[in-house]
Amino acid sequence: MWQIIQSSLPEILWAGIKYTIPIAVISFAIGLVIAAITALVRISIPRGNAVGKALWQVARGFFSFYVWLFRSTPLLVQLFIVFFGLPNVGIQFDAWTAGIVTFSLNTGAYASETIRGAISSLPNSQWEAAYSLGMTYRQVLFLVIFPQALRVALPPLSNSFIGLVKDTSLASSITILEMFMVSQQIASHNYQPLLMYSLVAVVYALFCTVLSILQHYLEKRMSRYVVAQGE
Amino acid sequence: MIKLTNVDKQYTDHHALNQVSVTFPEHQTTVILGPSGAGKSTLLRAINLLERPQAGQLTIGEQTVDFSQPIANKEVLALRRKTAMVFQSWNLFPHLTILQNITAGPIHVLKQDKAAAEAVALKLLKQVGLEETAHRYPGQLSGGQQQRISICRALAMNPEYILFDEPTSALDPEIEAQVLRILQDLAKDQHSMIVVTHNMEFARRVADQIIFVEDGQVAFAGSSTAFFNRPTQRIADFLDAMKF
Ligand SMILES: Nc1ncnc2c1ncn2[C@@H]1O[C@H](COP(=O)(O)OP(=O)(O)O)[C@@H](O)[C@H]1O
Ligand SMILES: [Mg+2]
Numbered sequence: 511m512w513q514i515i516q517s518s519l520p521e522i523l524w525a526g527i528k529y530t531i532p533i534a535v536i537s538f539a540i541g542l543v544i545a546a547i548t549a550l551v552r553i554s555i556p557r558g559n560a561v562g563k564a565l566w567q568v569a570r571g572f573f574s575f576y577v578w579l580f581r582s583t584p585l586l587v588q589l590f591i592v593f594f595g596l597p598n599v600g601i602q603f604d605a606w607t608a609g610i611v612t613f614s615l616n617t618g619a620y621a622s623e624t625i626r627g628a629i630s631s632l633p634n635s636q637w638e639a640a641y642s643l644g645m646t647y648r649q650v651l652f653l654v655i656f657p658q659a660l661r662v663a664l665p666p667l668s669n670s671f672i673g674l675v676k677d678t679s680l681a682s683s684i685t686i687l688e689m690f691m692v693s694q695q696i697a698s699h700n701y702q703p704l705l706m707y708s709l710v711a712v713v714y715a716l717f718c719t720v721l722s723i724l725q726h727y728l729e730k731r732m733s734r735y736v737v738a739q740g741e
Numbered sequence: 742m743i744k745l746t747n748v749d750k751q752y753t754d755h756h757a758l759n760q761v762s763v764t765f766p767e768h769q770t771t772v773i774l775g776p777s778g779a780g781k782s783t784l785l786r787a788i789n790l791l792e793r794p795q796a797g798q799l800t801i802g803e804q805t806v807d808f809s810q811p812i813a814n815k816e817v818l819a820l821r822r823k824t825a826m827v828f829q830s831w832n833l834f835p836h837l838t839i840l841q842n843i844t845a846g847p848i849h850v851l852k853q854d855k856a857a858a859e860a861v862a863l864k865l866l867k868q869v870g871l872e873e874t875a876h877r878y879p880g881q882l883s884g885g886q887q888q889r890i891s892i893c894r895a896l897a898m899n900p901e902y903i904l905f906d907e908p909t910s911a912l913d914p915e916i917e918a919q920v921l922r923i924l925q926d927l928a929k930d931q932h933s934m935i936v937v938t939h940n941m942e943f944a945r946r947v948a949d950q951i952i953f954v955e956d957g958q959v960a961f962a963g964s965s966t967a968f969f970n971r972p973t974q975r976i977a978d979f980l981d982a983m984k985f
Contacts, residue, residue: 558811559811635828635830635832636832636834638791638828638832639826639828639832639833639834640834641789641791641821642789642791642821642824642825642826643821643825643845643846643850643894643898644818644821644822644846644850644898645846645849645850646814646818649849649850653834653845653849654834657836658834658835658836661836734878735835735836735878735879735880736835736880
């Protein structure tokens with residue numbers, strides 16, 4: 511048994527380093543940007559002239575539709591549509607790109623709700639204090655709102671990221687050679703499915719445990735000023 | 742000079758400012774008095790465009806905007822740079838240290854050099870007796886300390902005018918006196934200030950001009966002496982109601 515583990519573990523880990531982790535990290539990063547934009551469009555109040563307001567309403571409708579769509583359909587179905595379906599209308603991605611696109615959009619939809627909630631939880635007076643100093647919208651966001659919202663959103667976002675790491679196993683269904691796909695292939699050769707799938711489960715658990723530890727560390731760090739409040 | 746001309750602000754169910762015209766001279770302290778809900782905050786917040794009235798003009802120095810027209814973002818930012826505001830509940834940024842709270846505006850809005858901004862911040866903190874708090878967070882400080890720091894935050898912007906919206910209403914009386922003394926010193930130093938307050942003693946002693954607001958209208962504008970001489974029955978009633 512040790513023999514089998516010793517020979518297959520490096521292969522599984524390598525697949526993790528080459529596919530699972532990059533897909534999760536890149537998709538999460540892109541997803542967060544999509545989420546932040548989506549959240550901001552959905553919470554902001556339209557200003558300006560009639561045309562501007564109308565365009566804004568259209569944008570809001572679009573983002574609401576996007577969030578609804580990705581939250582109410584299975585991730586596996588989304589992967590199939592993007593990778594196997596879209597080529598029918600001339601949109602062709604390689605498996606890697608299709609995976610990143612789908613995971614990013616999926617993460618973006620969920621995380622946008624998290625970020626929206628976190629931003630809305632901050633008192634309006636924080637915006638006002640920042641604006642009264644003459645800050646631009648962007649400065650208010652990056653200097654005042656996002657740092658505080660991130661602290662609120664960190665636990666749910668960490669959950670999303672851990673969820674995403676596990677969900678990358680679905681990428682095997684669109685031919686990506688990530689960890690689960692590799693263990694599947696090894697199992698089909700050595701006829702040790704229990705051992706192989708347990709082994710890959712342990713590797714997933716290991717990754718996720720490291721992330722949990724990281725999450726606790728970050729939460730502590732970001733809450734310095736709140737902990738201080740209790741003094 | 743700050744000048745509001747025929748400013749009108751209508752909320753869905755309330756006429757908060759009704760054709761308000763008022764002037765705030767430079768290097769003077771104008772105290773805004775009036776009952777709760779009169780429109781004092783709305784008036785103050787129209788000046789730094791935290792509220793957008795539907796009609797009227799605002800002039801600060803050389804710059805005039807018409808509220809009935811869309812105002813370009815650039816103009817809004819330029820106007821806001823001329824004033825700084827001290828809020829009733831101070832509204833410091835809880836995730837930043839005291840020093841970062843005071844230097845955020847100077848560094849990011851005024852594009853000051855970080856070291857220079859910090860030097861100014863430390864000097865201001867020293868003036869209000871709080872230099873030892875520089876590296877702490879707002880949540881670690883008392884309300885009175887936070888309010889003094891928010892005054893430093895406003896001063897660090899070197900504004901043409903400082904706007905105070907009931908700066909001591911959330912403070913205990915002995916702490917209130919501490920904060921009002923700082924305001925008094927600023928007034929002596931010829932800062933241009935607009936102060937909404939319920940403290941009659943402060944109004945009497947510090948105000949160069951008093952504006953009495955009621956039901957969204959300016960019911961009196963004049964010297965503090967004239968105001969405390971009870972020029973109208975309504976003002977006499979108001980002053981009596983403020984006693985106990
Ligand atoms: N955002 C708002 N929506 C609706 N009504 C408001 C809003 N803000 C203030 N008001 C109303 O406008 C009036 C004036 O408010 P405000 O300027 O805060 O009064 P003051 O500061 O003199 O107590 C009040 O009656 C208040 O209820
Ligand atoms: Mg008020």
